Amino acid sequence: MNIPITSFPRIVIIGGGFAGIALAKKLSKQEVQVVLLDKHNYHNFQPLLYQVSTGGLEPDSIAYPIRKILKDFPNFYFRLANVEEIDAQKNMVITDIGNLKFDYLVVASGSETNYFGNSEIEKNSMAMKTIPQALNLRSLILENFEAALLTSDLNERNALMNFVIVGGGPTGVELAGALAEIKKGILPKDYPDLDTRMVQINIIQSSDCILKGMSDKASQKAEDFLENLGVNIWKNVRVTNYDGKTVTTNTDLTFETATLVWAAGVKGATIKGLDADEFITRGNRILVNEFNQVKGFKHIFAIGDIACMETEEFPNGLPMMAQPAIQQGHQLGDNMLRLIEEKPMKPFKYKDKGSMATIGRNKAVVDLPKIRFQGVFAWYVWMFVHLFFLIGFRNRMVVFVNWVYNYVRFDREARLIIRPFKKKLKAE
C-alpha cells in the first residue's frame, strides 16, 4: 500500500466506526501518521439504521464520508480496504489492496451479526447491521406487501404480512415500534385493497424480559408501549430454525413468515492473526487490559465492540454499544501519545452515560445514571441525543426535517424499493 514513510510513528486503525473515528480524531492533530482502513468509505450511524429500513430516513443522512470527517488533519490517510490478516510478528496488516507495516495497531473492527452457527437462519433471515442490509430489508418489507396484494392464497398472504423479529434488544424493539407505526399510519392508505389488520409484528426474546441491560422499569414500560401498538412479545422462547417459510422454536410455537429479522445477537468481528484462543474470549471478542492492549502486546490495541475489557461492574466485558467505543477511542488517543512519549498510560474508566430506546411515536424509555423516565419527554430526549451524536450539520438538518415532517404528517416517505435486483442480499 503506497503510504509515504515519515519520521512519525505509523498508527494503523482498522475500522471507521464510533471507536475508530473517535481515536483518529484524537490522534490526527498529533505528530503521528494515522492510516484508517475500512471496507466502506463512510461512517455509518448504526443506531438509526432501523429508520432506514422503515422508510423514515434516507441512508445518506445517517452515513458520512470518512474522508470528510478527517479531511483537515495532516498525516491522515484513509484506504478503502478489506483487512484479511494481521501478522503480529512482522507488524504487518495484510489487506486486499496490499500489505501495510505498522508501529502501532488498533483493531476497531466492531461486531457482526451472530447466528450462533445456524447457517439456515443466516441464509434466510435479514440482518440490519449495515446500510445495504437496511436498504434490503426496506425493499423486502415493501415487496412483501406488493406480493400480498397478488396472492389469493390466504396462508401465503398472512406469511407475507407476518414480521418476526428475533431479539428484544434496542434494535428489535425500535424496529418493531416503527413497523407498528407503519401498520397504523401508512399501510391502510397505501394498500386500501389489502386487509392490513392482518399484519402481525412479533418479537421473540429468549430471556424473560426485553431491553435487558436497561432498568426493569424501562423494560416493563417498553413492553407496555409495544403491546399497546399491537406488537406480540414472546418471552422465554428460543428460535431453533428458519427455512425461509417457517420459524421453529424450542417450544411448540411456530411462525409462518416471509420475513425473519435476526437481531438476536452480535459477536466480535475478529481478524485472522488475532483470532487465536489466547486472544479471543466470550462473544468472539479480543481480550484487552485496562489500557486496551491486546494480551501479550505493547503496541497492538483493540477498542469498541471487538474489545472485551472486563471491569468490576462488567465482569463479562463492557457492553457492545456506542458509548464505550467512543470513550475508549478518546482515551486510547491520549494513552498512545503517552506511550510514544514513554509516559505511563492511564487505565480506562467507563462512564455509563445511560441508555435509551424509542418505541414508535411519542414513546421512549431513558435510563440515565441518576434518573429514569419514560414516555413523551423521553422521546424528545432520545431525538435530541441522536441528532446531537449524528456526524455532520447537513445530516442533522436532513434528519431533523424528516422527523418533523414524519411527525406532523404521520408519514414516512422514503418507502422506495431501490435495489438492482429482488433477491435478498447478504451484503456486508
Add this chain to the structure above:
Amino acid sequence: MNIPITSFPRIVIIGGGFAGIALAKKLSKQEVQVVLLDKHNYHNFQPLLYQVSTGGLEPDSIAYPIRKILKDFPNFYFRLANVEEIDAQKNMVITDIGNLKFDYLVVASGSETNYFGNSEIEKNSMAMKTIPQALNLRSLILENFEAALLTSDLNERNALMNFVIVGGGPTGVELAGALAEIKKGILPKDYPDLDTRMVQINIIQSSDCILKGMSDKASQKAEDFLENLGVNIWKNVRVTNYDGKTVTTNTDLTFETATLVWAAGVKGATIKGLDADEFITRGNRILVNEFNQVKGFKHIFAIGDIACMETEEFPNGLPMMAQPAIQQGHQLGDNMLRLIEEKPMKPFKYKDKGSMATIGRNKAVVDLPKIRFQGVFAWYVWMFVHLFFLIGFRNRMVVFVNWVYNYVRFDREARLIIRPFKKKLKAE
C-alpha cells in the same frame, strides 16, 4: 391480476413517469377505474438524477412513492409489474404478475438508453436513466479515486481519473458541470495524496454544438461555462466503440478511461404487441395522432417519450422531455372522459414552456418562449423551477436544505459508496 371488476370503464396506464402520473391524477377523481403499472414503486424525477450520481442529493429525495401520489383517489390501483406484452386484439395486458383486461390502454412506458445497437458500449458504459443506475455511477466515480490512490501505473491512474461523457444534451452537460465542481471543490480535500489536477472531464458530441434544441446563445454560453470549468468539449466526433478501457471514435481521437457515461441518446421503450412497423416510427416511438391515439385504435393511446406526435413545429415528433409528457397526460385525461361520454376529443397543442440546463455553481442557461438569459439569475430560475416540479413537500424541503448547504459549503456530502457489490450493474 386481482383487480375488482366494477361498472366503471377500466383504464390501464403503463408507466408512472411524468406522463402516466399526470394522466392518473386527472382521471382518478372521475368515474373510471385506473390501474397504473410500473416496474418501480416510485416516480423518479429524472432531471435531477445527475445530482444523485455526483453526491449532491439523496436518491430518496428525488423519488416519490407512486402509491402515495394517488392514495386519496378512489378506484385507483397500482401494481408493481413488468409488462411483457400487449394483446391489442383481446384488449389484454400480459405482465409478470398476470394478465389484465382493459377497456382503454395508455402506454406511457417512456424511453430507455439508446446504444444504437453497440452491445460492447452497452456492456461497458454507464447509463443514468434510473436511480439504481445513478447510484452505480456515484459508486463507480468514488471507487475510481480510491483505486487511483493505489496504482503506481501512471496510465492506469489517468484512466481512472478520466471521465468521458458521450452526448452533449442536458444530461451530459449537467453531469459534466457537476463533475467539474467536484474536481475543484471536493477532490483536493478528499484526496490530498492524489494529484487531482490530472482529472479530465470530456464531453463528446457528434454534432457541431451542445444543447441542441436550445438557442444558439444558450448553446454557446453553455460551452463557455463548461470550458471555464475545464471541461473538454469534442464536437463533430462520434464514438465508435468502448471495450472498457479505450474509447475509439470516427476520428483518430481515442480516450483511455475507466468511466464512459453514455448520454448519447434515448429511444422509445416499446412493448411487444405494439412494436410492429405499422406502429413504430423514428426513435423507436409509437406513432400517435393529435389525440394521442395509436394508429388504428380508438381505445389505445400513447403519451410521453414513447409517443411520437408529429406537429408542424416538430415534424419528427415532439421532444422527449418532461413538458410534452405532462401536457399530454393532462389533455388525454380530459379527452378520455370526452371519449367515454361520446363527446368529440380536442386535438393536443404543445405549449413550449422553454427549456433550461445548469452548468455547475451559479451558472445556467434558460430559453423561455419570450426571453432567453444565462448566468446567475438563470441558475436561480433553474433551481426554483426544479424545486417546483419536484413531487412532495418533504422532497422539496430536503432538496432545498441540501442545495443551500452545498452552496454555502461548496460541498456534496452524499458521496457514499453504497451498493452490495463492486462490479458495474446494468440495473434498470
